[in-house]
Amino acid sequence: MFCPQCGLEQPRSHRFCPACGSRLPTELVPPTGPKVTRLFHSIPIHPADPPDAVLRVSRYFEEFELETAEGSVRIPNGHVRFSMWTGDRAACAVSIPDDEADALVRFLGAALPWRGAVSRV
Ligand SMILES: [Zn+2]
Numbered sequence: 001m002f003c004p005q006c007g008l009e010q011p012r013s014h015r016f017c018p019a020c021g022s023r024l025p026t027e028l029v030p031p032t033g034p035k036v037t038r039l040f041h042s043i044p045i046h047p048a049d050p051p052d053a054v055l056r057v058s059r060y061f062e063e064f065e066l067e068t069a070e071g072s073v074r075i076p077n078g079h080v081r082f083s084m085w086t087g088d089r090a091a092c093a094v095s096i097p098d099d100e101a102d103a104l105v106r107f108l109g110a111a112l113p114w115r116g117a118v119s120r121v
Pocket of ligand 1: 003004005006007008017018019020021022
């Protein structure tokens with residue numbers, strides 16, 4: 001990857017350019033491995049919402065075998081898994097196929113205020 005500001009070549013692991021300090025667009029680098037995962041921190045809205053909940057989103061590109069204490073599980077490719085965590089426990093999880101994930105991306109992108117009218121309830 002090359003720094004978009006100063007052009008210095010960077011290792012894939014860098015998040016910031018050591019020469020100019022710019023954030024590197026790591027989201028544009030093709031992922032390696034069977035999946036990518038990102039955590040999204042919540043904000044409590046309802047009084048019953050936990051203050052420290054995290055949404056974990058994993059997109060699976062390759063099928064692989066996962067070894068667990070209960071045995072091995074085959075994880076299919078072509079889906080996105082959402083799990084809601086409080087502390088070290090997942091409260092619930094759901095997976096959606098890639099085409100639904102792409103529809104979610106379009107939905108969230110269209111909801112940005114500077115991108116035009118979106119009905120708000
Ligand atoms: Zn730079």
